[in-house]
Amino acid sequence: MHTGGSAMCVGGTVTSLQTGMKGEIFTSALDAFVFEAPSGTVRIPYDKINLMEYGQEVSRRVALAYVISPMFLLLKSRKHFLTLGFQDAEGHQQALVLRLDKRTVRSALAALEARSGRTVTFLDAEARKFHRGG
Numbered sequence: 427m428h429t430g431g432s433a434m435c436v437g438g439t440v441t442s443l444q445t446g447m448k449g450e451i452f453t454s455a456l457d458a459f460v461f462e463a464p465s466g467t468v469r470i471p472y473d474k475i476n477l478m479e480y481g482q483e484v485s486r487r488v489a490l491a492y493v494i495s496p497m498f499l500l501l502k503s504r505k506h507f508l509t510l511g512f513q514d515a516e517g518h519q520q521a522l523v524l525r526l527d528k529r530t531v532r533s534a535l536a537a538l539e540a541r542s543g544r545t546v547t548f549l550d551a552e553a554r555k556f557h558r559g560g
Contacts, residue, residue, distance in 0.1 A: 430454070430537065431530030433461060436507065437523035442466035451530065453537035459510065461524065468522060470512050472542040477511025477521075480535060481549030504552075506531045510538075 430453040435443045442465060449463030459470045483505045506526045514520050526534060535546050548554040 430534050432527045433508075433524040433530065435461070435463065435522070436525045438509075438521045440468050440520060440522050443468060443522075451524065451526070451534060453534055453541075456541065459538060459541075461522065470510060470522070472538075474512045474514075475510055475538070475542045475544060476513065476519075477509065478535075478538055478542065478544055478546045479507075479509040479549055480531070480546050480553050481507050481509075482553045483507065504528065506553075508534065 430451040433449060433451045435445060435447045435449070437445055443461075443463060444465055447463045447465055449461055452460040452462065457471055459472065459475070461468045461470075506528055508524045508526055508531075510522045510524075512520055512522075538544075539546055
């Protein structure tokens with residue numbers, strides 16, 4: 427299985443994962459999205475996914491600007507978040523929120539859309555622009 431890239435669990439209802447746990451996502455499996463972390467592996471069948479949201483949090487590097495140079499106020503740090511809603515094996519609604527590496531976002535979203543048959547919902551204009559290559 428090929429890796430889709432690094433990610434970090436930042437929330438959700440999956441009890442086997444701790445917030446802040448780093449791992450790898452795998453999008454190459456034809457039947458399921460996989461997040462593998464040291465504390466466990468979450469396998470989400472594509473046909474059980476009922477929500478896919480992508481958004482960015484943009485924060486200015488204010489502390490760095492005060493220490494080094496006001497020019498750092500012009501730089502933005504983007505964090506890329508993917509939220510997956512899905513039904514588990516018992517039929518309960520679950521959610522998984524991952525922070526993706528920026529090099530992973532486009533390929534992961536494309537694979538999720540293609541394999542799940544669902545469309546990603548963008549939470550802001552910057553997220554849509556980034557995904558479309560703008």
